[in-house]
Amino acid sequence: MKGAISLKVSLPKIPDIELVAIEGLERLAHHLGIADEKIGEARVLVTEAIINALEHSGEDNPLVKVEFTMTKQELIILIRDYGKGFEPSSVEDPDIRGKMGTKDKRGWGLKLMKTMSDDFRIESNDHGTRITIKKLLS
């Protein structure tokens, strides 16, 4: 992409490590002169993608690779884990009414990523999962 800047980072599973990626995202945006409010939804996407990958990879010591490619117009987020993978079509969208009265209040990550992004792709097999998210910034 013309005028794009990129950032790649590998994240181990330690508390709040997703904030490192958020910090990087904010610095890229600042460098390109993108207003903070334009990347608010990107913050949610990055946070959910990373915690999802770290939590569900199935590895003892998971490592998640994150790559941002940003222009003034759009952000591409790649999230890669090397875990056991899963069948995306087997994950049902959660519904708040179905959560009420039950102990399980979690499971929102994929729904949020699919709904808040401008394009969302997921590839998963026995060797891990790769999520590609596009978010328009203008």
Added chain:
Amino acid sequence: MEQQFTLTSEVRNDCLVITTSGYVNNVGGEKIAQEFTRHFEKGTKKVIVNLAQSKVVNSIGMSFLIDIIDQLNDAGGKMVFTNLDPAVDKMLTIMGLFQFAGKGKTVEDAVALLAIEK
């Protein structure tokens, strides 16, 4: 970027007002739940969560708030969120939280909203 989670609370017009600062993750969500429980056990059924200083939240942290909303619904109470960052507002909308909780621009708005509740 200061994201260390902290909270303060006060009671205004029978409403518990919880004001957070920093990242609302599992730890932050649990702290909110603990503070809620402390007041809920004494009979408080109206809760305001002021997220003005929490621009970054995650769905695990929000799952603790869904649990609080569930308990309040069962008890005939209500939660109102205030001072939401637009992205957090959209996130909570997608999760459907506003089907069961309210939203106010400010804490004062939320207090007024809850004053007309039973």
